[in-house]
Amino acid sequence: MKLTMQLKQRSYDIILKAGCLKNLHQFTNTANRKVFVLTDSGVPAQYAQTVADQCPDARVYTIPQGEGSKSLKVYGEVLQAMLDFGMTRADLLVSVGGGVVGDLGGFCAASYMRGIDFVNCPTTVLSQVDSSIGGKTAIDLGETKNIVGAFWQPKVVLVDFDTLTTLPERQVANGLAEALKTGLIGDPKLFSLFECEDPRQNLEEIIYRSLKFKKKIVEQDEREGGMRKCLNFGHTIGHGIEAVKGIRGRRTTGLYHGECVALGMLPMIEDNALTKRVRAIYRTLGLPVRTGVSKEKVLHYMLHDKKAGNGTITVIKCPGLGCWRAETLPLTELPSLLGME
Ligand SMILES: NC(=O)c1ccc[n+]([C@@H]2O[C@H](COP(=O)([O-])OP(=O)(O)OC[C@H]3O[C@@H](n4cnc5c(N)ncnc54)[C@H](O)[C@@H]3O)[C@@H](O)[C@H]2O)c1
CATH class of the missing domain: 1.20.1090.10 (Dehydroquinate synthase-like - alpha domain)
Incomplete structure (x- = not known):
């Protein structure tokens, strides 16, 4: 199944298919650029690895699981890791995880070098039914949720139903x-x-x-x-x-x-x-x-x-x-x- 978000020059496809994570390279250029794969410690590591395996120059970066990672501190650490990896404006960030990884990753992509390509691979039901599309990206400030962020649409969204088999x-x-x-x-x-x-x-x-x-x-x-x-x-x-x-x-x-x-x-x-x-x-x-x-x-x-x-x-x-x-x-x-x- 496929849906297309029609937003003129910001349009993108939403692919819904069991196993589609391993076909990411068919939907975006993963061959000739650096790919920063963001995931969290609760997401089974094989999902991010499946993405990284399709990219000759990938770095997997794992943040602690939980809402606490939508913070200025973790945001700064991710940006620093992207810089250390030598990412330029032509490179790509892929989020593999739930709404936390999607919201944080999207905001890092929106702000690193004033905006780089972003792909979202949601692996929770919440992120597959809702947070992975629409371009809202954000982090929290203390108890105030989603107060710092940006609208930044992904280039493609891969909804792989198979990832839900490991979800509690x-x-x-x-x-x-x-x-x-x-x-x-x-x-x-x-x-x-x-x-x-x-x-x-x-x-x-x-x-x-x-x-x-x-x-x-x-x-x-x-x-x-x-x-x-x-x-x-x-x-x-x-x-x-x-x-x-x-x-x-x-x-x-x-x-x-x-x-x-x-x-x-x-x-x-x-x-x-x-x-x-x-x-x-x-x-x-x-x-x-x-x-x-x-x-x-x-x-x-x-x-x-x-x-x-x-x-x-x-x-x-x-x-x-x-x-x-x-x-x-x-x-x-x-x-x-x-x-x-
Ligand atoms: N941007 C938006 O439009 C939007 C909309 C709704 C919610 N949100 C945000 O989404 C966040 C909540 O997202 P969530 O419910 O996905 O939480 P989450 O990202 O914290 O994921 C829940 C837990 O499941 C684990 N997990 C993820 N995928 C897994 C898998 N396949 N198998 C096993 N474990 C897995 C994670 O490690 C985490 O511990 C909130 O921060 C909320 O503000 C954003």
Whole structure:
């Protein structure tokens, strides 16, 4: 399967195929330039090696796994390693891993020598259904997520389903939460793929439909001036929960990004019957239905989030299956949004 992101001179193909990682050389020039392969310590090493084996002049660089690597420190270390490898503007960075490696690698590619070619090879469900396309690259500053970054589109994205065979179950469910988000706001057929005994059986179709929807949105609003905001459904409260209970830095227990988004979506669904169906899907997937954190703490983070400017906050709501609308609220309404009043 193939999708093409149509962005004029920044257009690119998204290849979806089991085993496609070993065909990278067919989709981009790996022969006559240096290739910096970025991966993390939790990604089975053979995936980055498969990429490196196709390049006569490659360097594999492994960062520690986890959100903590989306930091200024690791960003600087990667850039230094690229410089030490002697990379020029004609060379290539390939990310092999989940959203962390994709976001960091994309930002390194966007900023090294004012921008070099970037290829993304997502190996988690979350990155295959969502983060690998669209060109958003970023690192965090302390607790503030994705606050430093750039829009930098990849040259090609290789979605190799085979890489998911090594992914732990919980990570699979974590990624499926972002796909369910897409189904809820824009694709009832995608949503229906979750209402079965085991949605994991529909994984390839779920990934394909999720990317198809996101592609359509990004093509119309690459820089999030308007409708791309819909993809933030569940993220406003989700990021608040993630700040309090996310697995990052020294905090090694808690909730993953997709799990926080899943929890953040629930209060944004305005149709009670639909909320019930979503909760049932969470139970099937093993996603959390309760945060287990104090709403006061989540509220405190959200009120101090640098992105909540002008005393207002824009949230995406889902009035019914397959639809969404943006609502700008005064911050004083946040407590009721969190069900605190
Ligand atoms: N750029 C975007 O548009 C966008 C969208 C959504 C999320 N994100 C970002 O994505 C990040 C989360 O991504 P994620 O959920 O992929 O997390 P992740 O990159 O941390 O990967 C999760 C874990 O799985 C391991 N792993 C990766 N591939 C594996 C494989 N095939 N087999 C076994 N283990 C594997 C990793 O080492 C890591 O420990 C967050 O930082 C979030 O902000 C970005």
